[in-house]
Amino acid sequence: IENQEGKKLTSLLEDYHYADIAEIINDLNEDEATYLIKLLDSDKTSDILTELDEDVREAILNNLSAKEIAGELDELDTDDAADIIAELPEEIVQEVISEIGDKEHAKDIVDLLRYDENSAGGLMAKELVKVNENWTVTRCVREMRSQAENVTRVHSIYVVDNDDKLKGRLSLKDLLTVSTETHIKEIYIPKVDSVNVTENPEEVAKIMSKYDLEAIPVIDEIGRLVGRITIDDIVDVIREEAEKDYQLAAGISQDVEADDSIWDLTRARLPWLILGLFGGLGAAAIMGGFEEMISKHAVLFFFTPLIAAMAGNVGVQSSAIIVQGLANDDFKGSISNRLIKEMLLALLNGVILAAVLLIFTWFWKGHFYTALAISISLVVVIVVAGIIGTFVPLFLHKRGIDPAIATGPFITTSNDIFGILIYFLIAKFVLGI
């Protein structure tokens, strides 16, 4: 189908949703993709562009002229347009912006470019419906109609004063049910949640999902209404945040996907593996220090992987629960209470596991004191691992570092080393060597 049969293609794709077409284009090569984008209508292609993978979009935009890009941006909401411009090479940004037909739209986009991508300002769109508190219902409805033309979805009608400061919101229901000569002042709802332009996106996501909001107005430092953030952008923030935490826990340090190049994947994965490697060397050094025990108690050495694995598992479990609690803000009580609870929990788990281990090892190896030494060590190692797993993320969080970094290889590696050290020290003591 790909061989220039333009008309057939257009009619074929006409009924597809832009998100579906974007998926198709992601799988095409650069020339085919550019051809398709040029072929289709710009009110569709602009939406397709926002849905494409970043590298595909970059390739396509490279093949378009500044005028063609501006044409696409004209069709987009200001937030999506600003995101695309932010990806363009610096040389052509000026040209593209000057080619945008609707000057008001261009101005809004330029405004948005000022904000840090990682802030409420970077997420918000300029499209919103706002009315002045001094208007009557009639004027309000008239103005709303013209404003609504530029706004894909009207979530809330915001009420501002003459200085553009956010005063409240208007319920569509109220607007429909009062007399047309009423002033907005008398019917608006003076309570409205809002966020500051500098707020970070995760905080915005928390506020919006806590209060079940579908859109939130964004105000600047002096309370003026400058934009709004809609829930669909927040869904992306939540997803990305969850993915980042998940990847960090798995020892993957950058936002990579399965389809990225081997080189990108290596860069994201190798650092954590090197950390693990040096952890392993540390463990080897510790074991080397107890070499003299090997002749009499070789069995002890067979159990090091078990001890290391249990230390790692417990540490990851404890840290994951803490990291998740911190992410959801549902934390009560002090750090010391938390540590005591985790200690009790680890002790309970440790004793159960050690009992199982003791019975198995005793029957298997037939040497009670060795089995006892290993089991006692296991309890201590699990308790220490639980404490480290709880303490490290809480400590990082206090220091303003993302605690998610503490799950995964970091906690596993340090717990491996501590675990093995504790194990051999206790075994040495119990066996009286």
Next chain:
Amino acid sequence: IENQEGKKLTSLLEDYHYADIAEIINDLNEDEATYLIKLLDSDKTSDILTELDEDVREAILNNLSAKEIAGELDELDTDDAADIIAELPEEIVQEVISEIGDKEHAKDIVDLLRYDENSAGGLMAKELVKVNENWTVTRCVREMRSQAENVTRVHSIYVVDNDDKLKGRLSLKDLLTVSTETHIKEIYIPKVDSVNVTENPEEVAKIMSKYDLEAIPVIDEIGRLVGRITIDDIVDVIREEAEKDYQLAAGISQDVEADDSIWDLTRARLPWLILGLFGGLGAAAIMGGFEEMISKHAVLFFFTPLIAAMAGNVGVQSSAIIVQGLANDDFKGSISNRLIKEMLLALLNGVILAAVLLIFTWFWKGHFYTALAISISLVVVIVVAGIIGTFVPLFLHKRGIDPAIATGPFITTSNDIFGILIYFLIAKFVLGI
């Protein structure tokens, strides 16, 4: 403040958002919480109830009469009301439902109770605005006003035919801009995304976030409009899904929080630890099988934790990327391509890591062949770990099992065992024992 000073409390809490009050109540004891709920106005308490932690809510509802509970449910949207009823003890469900004042509301709630909690039907609400395609704009606006009274937020106006079958949706803009005598038939948009009542929530979340929808109509098997799902419910689905995957990856098998009891936490964590324990016993057994090497090459035994840790880390990394790719549906290419890519990736990482290891161990221990044996093993172990980490989640997914279970302890444990076995076999071969 807690000692019965009702009036002060009411006026103090009046300006708080229900989500904030819910947070306060979560921290109170049962009597205080019940007192507060009884004190406050039911249009506020009903919303508070939906935001409470499940155990707190259960305790409070136990202290309320069926009539009081019905009063709360009267104020809630059908989906939230149905969720609460589903939590009530069976004996009082009948009574509560019969006490609900608005019979239409009660009927809708009972309808919702029929659906599996884990389906689109279990997520949807009955509140929606629907108009008949045969109505005129005037009649439509009139009906919409009365319907809108029961709907907290109007997302879309759905158009149905005389059989209640979903035909399309209506744009508010179009409604405002056409003559009042126009028939809806002429202006509605015949294309509307919808999901079936039996669809699973994750699939609904994918569809809504792919197409950036804020509400989606739900239809039954024969296409009748039965409800709608809003994006705020989907945000919860996405969050829960992400948390579940994260916990599974960390070896926590149920939905637990840091504040749950030690017993609940143990039940969620212990099974995976026991798995790890038996994995460790397996590793010990394998090492025991190579016991004769210990006299000549004790150094080999010092490196088992390193080998096991690297096998575990690589396995978790590979599986996490696959699990995430599967969750996001962004997978291209066949399983074998995926495995080949992962093999190359693991080979690249493995060779780099092995080179570092070789140099370190050689200088440290001064025995080139031992160092070589360990390094060669590392490469092979990493490649095998990568393949297992890729294959297992893909295999589970094919079998219809949640692949998230494969990250975490499951992959770590199996990779530990395989890793150690491969390590000793290769070392034995290279060192010619």
